[in-house]
Structure formats: C-alpha cells, structure tokens
Amino acid sequence: MRNEVIRRARGAVAALVLAGLVMAPWVVDDYTTAILARTLALALVGVSVALLTGVAGMPTLGQTAPYAAGAYACVVIGSRISDVGVVQLAVAAGAGAVLAALTVPLVVHARGVIVLMITLAIGELVVTVLGRWRSVTGGTDGLAGMPAVRPFWGLPALASDQARYMYTLVVVATLVGAVLLLLRTRAGLLLRAGRDDETRLRASGHRVPLHVSGAHIAAGAIAGGAGSLLVVAQQYISPADFGFDTSALLLLGVVIGGTASVGGALVGAALVIAVRDWLFGVLPGHAPLVLGALFVATVYLLPTGVNRARVRLRPSSAAPSHPQEPPARDHAAVPELRA
Amino acid sequence: MMVVAAGTSRIDPYVIPALDGVAYGLLVFVAASGLVFCFGVANILNLAHGTLYAIGGYTAAALFDGGWASLALALAVGVLAAAAAGALLAGLLTPVATGNHLTQALLTFGVALAGGSLLVAGFGPDDPQVRVPAALEGSVVVAGHRYAAYRLVFIVVAAVIAAALYLVVRRTRAGMLVRAAVDDAEMVACLGVSPARIRAGVLAAAGALAGAAGVLGAPIIGPGTDTADTVLLLSLVVVVLGGLGSMAGTLLAALAIGEIQTLGVALLPSAAPFLLFAAMAAVLAVRARGLASRWRAT
Numbered sequence: 001m002r003n004e005v006i007r008r009a010r011g012a013v014a015a016l017v018l019a020g021l022v023m024a025p026w027v028v029d030d031y032t033t034a035i036l037a038r039t040l041a042l043a044l045v046g047v048s049v050a051l052l053t054g055v056a057g058m059p060t061l062g063q064t065a066p067y068a069a070g071a072y073a074c075v076v077i078g079s080r081i082s083d084v085g086v087v088q089l090a091v092a093a094g095a096g097a098v099l100a101a102l103t104v105p106l107v108v109h110a111r112g113v114i115v116l117m118i119t120l121a122i123g124e125l126v127v128t129v130l131g132r133w134r135s136v137t138g139g140t141d142g143l144a145g146m147p148a149v150r151p152f153w154g155l156p157a158l159a160s161d162q163a164r165y166m167y168t169l170v171v172v173a174t175l176v177g178a179v180l181l182l183l184r185t186r187a188g189l190l191l192r193a194g195r196d197d198e199t200r201l202r203a204s205g206h207r208v209p210l211h212v213s214g215a216h217i218a219a220g221a222i223a224g225g226a227g228s229l230l231v232v233a234q235q236y237i238s239p240a241d242f243g244f245d246t247s248a249l250l251l252l253g254v255v256i257g258g259t260a261s262v263g264g265a266l267v268g269a270a271l272v273i274a275v276r277d278w279l280f281g282v283l284p285g286h287a288p289l290v291l292g293a294l295f296v297a298t299v300y301l302l303p304t305g306v307n308r309a310r311v312r313l314r315p316s317s318a319a320p321s322h323p324q325e326p327p328a329r330d331h332a333a334v335p336e337l338r339a
Numbered sequence: 340m341m342v343v344a345a346g347t348s349r350i351d352p353y354v355i356p357a358l359d360g361v362a363y364g365l366l367v368f369v370a371a372s373g374l375v376f377c378f379g380v381a382n383i384l385n386l387a388h389g390t391l392y393a394i395g396g397y398t399a400a401a402l403f404d405g406g407w408a409s410l411a412l413a414l415a416v417g418v419l420a421a422a423a424a425g426a427l428l429a430g431l432l433t434p435v436a437t438g439n440h441l442t443q444a445l446l447t448f449g450v451a452l453a454g455g456s457l458l459v460a461g462f463g464p465d466d467p468q469v470r471v472p473a474a475l476e477g478s479v480v481v482a483g484h485r486y487a488a489y490r491l492v493f494i495v496v497a498a499v500i501a502a503a504l505y506l507v508v509r510r511t512r513a514g515m516l517v518r519a520a521v522d523d524a525e526m527v528a529c530l531g532v533s534p535a536r537i538r539a540g541v542l543a544a545a546g547a548l549a550g551a552a553g554v555l556g557a558p559i560i561g562p563g564t565d566t567a568d569t570v571l572l573l574s575l576v577v578v579v580l581g582g583l584g585s586m587a588g589t590l591l592a593a594l595a596i597g598e599i600q601t602l603g604v605a606l607l608p609s610a611a612p613f614l615l616f617a618a619m620a621a622v623l624a625v626r627a628r629g630l631a632s633r634w635r636a637t
Contacts, residue, residue, distance in 0.1 A: 059441050106620060113384050113440040120386075121579055124572040125616045244568065248386070248448045255441055289456035295449025299435060299442050 014263065021169055025162040037165040037233035039273050040172045044226035046250045046269025047176055047262055048219040053251070054259030055183065056215040057195030058107065061247045062119030065103070065126040066096030066220035068242035070227025072130065072137055075237060078146045085151040085158075085167060088228045096224015097217050099126075104213045123247050130239040142238025149232050158232070168229045175225060179262055182218075191215055192260075249276060252295060354484050356605040357598065362490045364597020365497035366559055368590050370552040371574035371581075372504060373425075373545030375589050378578060380520045381538040384444050387428060387451040389571030390458070391421045391546045395553020396562030397458055400467035403557075410472055410554075417554035418547045424454070425546025429539035455567050466563030489558060496555060504548075505586050517541065576615060580622050 021040075025033045045067050053059045070092030077091045106118050130137045137143065148157035151167050158164045182188060193201050194208045202208055231237060249272050257268025275294065279287040370392050377385040398417035403409050428450060435442045470476075471489040478485040508514035520527045520537055528534050549570075553562070560566060573596060581592035595618065603614045 053441070059444075061444065102620075113378070113382065113444075116384050116440060116444055117378070117575055118579060120384075121572065121575045121619065122616075124568070124575070125619070128572070129613060129616065245448075245452065248445065251441065252445050255445065259441075286456065286460075288452045289460070292449045292451070292453025292456065295445055295452065296431065299446045299449070 010263075017267075018173070022166075025165050030161040033161040033165045034233060035277060037161070037168040038230060039270050039277070040165075040168045041226045041229035041233050042246070042250065042273045043253075043266045043270040044172050044175060044229065045223050046253050046257075046265045047179060048222040048226070049250050049269070050254045050257070050259055050262055050265030051179065051219045051222070052215060053254055054261070054265070055188065055195065056191050056212055056219075057111075058115045058212065058216070059112070059251070060119040060219075061116050061244065061251060062103075062121075062123035062126075063219065063223045063250065064242040064244070064247045065119075065123045066099045066223040067227045067230070068126055068130060068239075069099040070096040070224025071230050071237050071241070072143075072227070073224070074228035074231045075143050075146055076136070078149065078231065083147050083150055083157065084153055085149045085171075085228075085232070088149060088231070089171060089225050092228035092231075093221040093225040096227065097221040099224070100217045100220020101213075104216055107216060108209045108212050120244065120247070123242070124244055127239045127242050127244070130242065137239070140239055142236060142240075144236040146231060146235060164232050168233055171225070171229055175222060176262065176266065179222065183262065187211075187214070248295075249273060252298060256298065351483075353602060353605060354482050355486060356601040358481065358486055358494075359490065360598035360601035361594065362494050362497075362559060362597070363600055364594035365494060365501065366552055366556040367570075367573045367577055367596050368593035369497055369500055370549055370556070370570050371577035371593055372501075372586070372589055373548035373552075374571075374574040375578055375581070376517065376541050376548075377545045380517050381429075381541045382440075382524075383432065383447070383538070383542070384440060385428070385542070385545070386444055386448040386571065387424075387454060388545065388549060388574055389567035389569070390451045390454040391424055391549035392553040392556075392560075392570040393455065393458055393562055393567045394421045394424055395550035396469070396557045396560070396566055397462045397467070397553075398550070399554040399557035400469050400562050401462065403469060403554075405470050405473040407472060407474070414551065414554045418550040421550025421553065422543045422547040425542040425544070425549075426539055428546075429535075429542040432538070432542075433535060451567060451571075455564075458562075459564060462562070464564070466561060469557035469561050471558045493555060493559070500548075500551065501586075501590060508586060513540075576619055579619055 021036075024036055028036070045063055048066075049060055049063045052063070073095035074088045074092040078088050082088065103122050106122065107115055110118055131140045133139075148159060149164075149167070150157045151170075158167055183191075190201070190206060190211050194206070194211050198208050230241065234241075250269050253269035253272040254265045255268070256271065257264030257266070259265070276287070276291060279290055283290055370388075373391070374385060374388045377383050377388065395417035398420060399413045402413040402416060428447065431450065432443060432446060435446060471487075475489040475492055477488050479488050479491060480486070481491070508517060516527060516532060516537065519530075520534075524534060524537075527537065552570075560569060577589060577592045577596055580595065581589035596615070599614045599618055603610075607614065
C-alpha cells in the first residue's frame with residue numbers, strides 16, 4: 001500500500017519535472033536554454049555512470065572516455081558525411097560502445113577501487129590522445145563549425161537554441177526510458193544480483209564477467225550517444241570537455257542522487273553540473289576552490305545521501321587470503337534490510 | 340668489429356632519449372611509490388597525490404636560486420610541506436575511513452581541486468621556470484654525447500632514494516608493518532598498531548616522497564597548472580602497470596613509462612600519443628586477474 005503511494009508520488013514528480021523541462025525554453029533566455037541542453041547531455045552520461053557504479057557495482061571515473069569518443073565521432077560524421085541527427089546518434093553510440101568494448105579486458109576482472117583507478121587512467125589517456133592527435137581532433141584548440149543537425153531525414157535543420165534543446169530533451173528522455181525498461185528485465189536483475197553476491201551467482205552457473213562486459217558496453221553506448229548531444233548543444237568541443245574533473249563531478253552527482261537509481265543519477269548529475277557552471281559564472285578564478293570545498297562538504301554533510309548510495313563494491317573474486325567473507329559485508333547488508 | 344660499429348652507430352641517436360627515459364622513469368618512480376603505498380597499505384585511491392608533487396615543485400620554484408643551500412632548504416621545506424599535506428589528508432579522511440572507496444575518491448578529489456586552486460592563488464597562474472643548480476648547469480659527455488649534468492646527477496640521487504626506500508620497506512620495523520598491513524590489516528590492528536596511525540603515517544610518507552620528487556624533479560616536470568594531473572596520471576599508470584605491489588614491479592613499470600615517453604617519442608613520433616595506452620592495455624589484458632588478486636579489492 002505504502003509502496004504504491006510512493007510509486008505514484010514518484011511518477012507524479014517525474015511527470016512534473018518532465019513538464020517543466022519541456023516548458024523551460026519558453027521561460028528562460030537562449031543562453032540558459034543552451035546551458036540546459038548541455039546539462040541534459042551530461043546528465044545522460046551520469047546515467048551511464050549510475051548504470052556501472054550503482055547497478056553493476058563497478059565505480060567508474062572514466063565514462064568521459066566513451067563520451068569523448070562519441071562526441072568526436074559525431075563531429076567527424078557530421079561535418080563530412082551526414083547531418084541527420086539519428087545517424088550521428090547511432091554512430092556516436094557505436095563509437096562509445098567500441099571504445100568501451102576495447103577497454104573491457106582492462107576492467108572486467110577488476111573490482112572496487114581498482115576499477116576507479118583503471119577507468120580514471122583510461123579517461124585521462126583518452127584526453128591526452130585527443131589533445132595530441134591534431135589531424136583528427138584539432139588538438140587542444142578543439143573543433144567547431146559543424147553544420148546544423150536535422151533530427152531525421154526530411155526534417156528541417158535545428159536552427160535555434162530552443163530547437164536544439166528540444167531535440168536533446170527528446171533523445172535523453174527516450175534513452176533514459178529505454179534504460180529504465182531494460183533494467184526491469186532479467187538482464188537488469190542479473191546485474192544487480194552480480195553486484196550483491198557475485199560468488200553465489202557464479203555458483204548458480206551464471207557468467208558474471210559476461211554481464212559486467214555487457215553493462216560496460218551498454219554504458220559506453222549511452223555515454224557515446226550523450227557525446228553526440230553535446231555536439232548539438234554546444235556546437236564546439238575540445239578535450240577540456242572530457243577532463244577528469246568532469247568524471248569526478250558526474251560521480252559526485254550520481255552518489256548524491258543515489259547510485260542505484262537512474263532518476264536520482266539524472267537529478268544529481270544535473271545538479272552538480274549546474275552548480276559548477278553557476279560557480280564559474282559568479283566566482284571567476286575561484287570556482288575550483290569552492291567546488292573542491294563543496295566536494296569535501298558533500299562527503300561530510302550528506303552521510304545519509306552517501307550511505308543510501310553506498311555501493312557494495314564487488315568483493316574480489318580472486319582473494320584467496322580471505323576465503324570467508326570479511327565481517328564488513330554483514331554490516332553493509334543491515335541498511336538494506338531496513339530499507 | 341664492423342658489425343659492432345654499425346650497430347653502435349644505429350643506436351647512437353637514441354642514447355640521449357634513452358638516458359632521459361631513465362631520469363624521467365626514476366622521477367615517476369619516486370612520485371608513484373607514494374601512491375603505491377597509499378593504495379596498497381591504506382587502501383585509499385588518493386586523487387590528490389599529484390597535488391602533493393605540485394607542492395614540492397612550487398616550493399622549489401619559490402625558494403631555489405641556483406645554490407646548494409637553497410636547494411637543501413627547498414628540499415626540506417617541500418618535503419615537510421607535502422608530508423604535512425599528506426597528514427592533513429589523513430585527518431580529513433578519518434571520519435570516512437570506514438566508508439567506501441567512492442567517498443574517499445570524492446574527498447581526495449575535492450582536496451585536489453581546492454589545493455590546486457590554492458597553489459595557483461599563492462604562486463600565480465603562470466608556470467614558473469625552475470633553474471638547475473649552478474654547479475650542474477653544464478653538460479657532461481656520456482658515450483660520446485653531451486648530456487645535461489643535472490639529469491645525470493638526478494638519476495644517481497633518485498636511484499639512491501629508490502634503494503633507500505627498498506631497504507626501509509624490507510629491513511625496518513616500519514617497513515615490516517607496512518608490508519604486514521598490505522597482507523592483513525586486521526592482524527596488524529591486533530598487534531596494537533592503530534589503523535588510523537598507519538594511515539596517517541603512510542599518507543605523510545607518501546606526501547614526503549611526492550614532495551621530494553616535486554622539488555628534485557622540478558627541472559624535469561616543472562610546477563604548473565597541469566602538473567598535478569600529469570603526475571597523477573603517470574603514477575596511476577605506473578601503479579596499474581607495476582601491479583605486483585612490489586617495489587621492483589613499480590620500478591620496472593616507472594622505467595618503462597620513462598622510456599615510452601622519451602625513447603618511444605623519438606622512435607615512433609606519430610604513434611606517441613597511443614603508446615602509453617597501448618602499454619597499459621597490453622599489460623592489463625595479460626595480467627588483469629593477477630592485478631586484482633594482488634591488491635585487496637574490498
């Protein structure tokens with residue numbers, strides 16, 4: 001009964017937020033509309049972070065890598081081959097998925113803090129490559145001057161900030177809806193099960209590395225798709241868009257929003273990105289200091305937020321020195337029973 | 340004899356990049372060993388590690404005027420400041436010590452952001468130039484090539500630091516505790532050594548190493564707005580490549596990174612941006628399981 005009420009309330013809030021997002025471009029000015037569109041694209045990357053961190057139990061600091069791959073692929077396709085948004089989106093998602101697939105061997109056997117470290121290194125290396133591969137990426141100067149995108153064959157090109165925002169909103173809503181549906185299927189259940197008790201899932205004959213790889217590639221595709229939206233929203237990209245601070249911000253947003261919740265990830269990521277952009281506007285020069293302090297404060301002040309979001313990092317599958325599970329697992333299980 | 344001579348002349352142009360690679364690699368080793376300690380012993384992914392290096396670099400830029408006395412002063416101040424920053428970090432981490440790695444990563448990243456901003460505020464936004472000691476400004480002849488004297492001396496000094504580190508970890512009680520804590524932190528706690536003190540000690544020691552690397556390596560990887568990121572990335576790659584958690588593995592990985600960054604760029608300039616990536620991918624693809632089992636993942 002109570003669950004039903006909560007579910008309906010959630011639905012109502014989601015509908016209100018969506019309505020607000022649809023109305024937004026007619027309420028705020030063009031500049032804010034453009035910022036909102038970019039924030040939506042980043043929030044979609046946040047969803048892919050949540051998928052990996054919360055649902056699959058693989059905390060990641062490197063989702064900017066497939067995000068960047070998608071964005072740059074989209075620019076190359078957009079300026080040379082096709083100005084159709086659907087094509088660009090598909091190519092960008094494919095590029096993100098391919099990059100994620102290439103890095104699967106690096107992360108599939110790693111767990112916990114090692115995943116954080118490896119994904120961080122991957123993300124940083126991708127940014128380094130983007131900065132140096134001048135012939136394709138334009139180096140640190142970035143790429144600009146893409147032709148305006150048309151959403152579908154036969155439709156007019158998106159000429160205004162409002163149009164670009166609405167396109168972004170429609171794509172984000174569609175992709176998030178798809179993720180939510182996918183998580184309700186058996187695949188989503190298996191991912192969560194692998195996160196919660198990998199040993200047992202393995203024992204029952206499931207191939208956990210396969211699920212993890214699948215989640216990693218799917219998250220890469222989502223981040224890649226978000227990259228194409230960034231190109232549409234911002235009409236300019238440079239390696240600075242994909243720096244490690246962006247990864248850390250997204251992770252913070254996802255943690256604030258509650259790692260296992262896709263909706264929470266959207267809200268959290270949008271929130272921290274908005275705070276960052278606002279800070280850079282009102283405090284030129286001192287924004288990193290305040291932002292850093294906000295990170296620290298968030299960790300201290302939102303213990304419930306952080307605890308609620310507590311990811312039960314996958315126990316190492318290959319830790320022979322600890323055949324019996326350490327007692328920490330039981331403590332971690334208690335809040336879940338209460339919830 | 341002819342064959343030998345021909346071989347020598349073919350490798351001749353690469354002697355200098357190869358030597359530079361050793362200097363670069365040893366610098367990265369000293370910087371990365373701190374991160375290895377943090378990660379292996381205190382089980383913390385310290386995203387502020389590059390900032391600790393930058394503290395050393397900025398200290399060198401501010402205090403060092405080319406003389407030996409100022410170098411000693413810069414070294415002392417840089418090491419102490421970075422060690423203090425490490426200890427401060429340990430204090431900040433105490434309330435969330437039992438939390439998860441996400442929390443620790445976010446906290447240390449926040450400190451890195453704020454710390455980097457404070458460094459820029461204190462020392463100015465321009466990347467300062469660091470001089471080498473006046474006595475070492477010239478060059479010496481190595482295998483028929485002129486080579487910067489400072490780098491040669493740096494190689495010796497860094498090798499001494501590496502050897503000292505090995506002896507401390509292998510032979511002293513502190514080193515034994517550190518190794519024991521890697522294997523079984525709970526057991527070490529049972530011996531009456533507080534985990535909080537180990538964590539503080541490890542982070543301070545890691546800070547001292549990073550600070551020393553920052554001061555001595557300032558003429559090689561100088562202080563600037565990108566320094567913290569660069570050093571963190573290189574250290575991470577070394578930790579990932581070195582994987583074994585042993586000093587030897589870390590040293591080998593660091594030297595490999597150094598050679599990739601210098602010799603690799605000289606040999607394959609077009610592929611240079613991808614070499615680090617490729618090296619890491621290759622090593623990890625082969626030994627990902629080994630890596631995961633060596634470091635305690637939980």
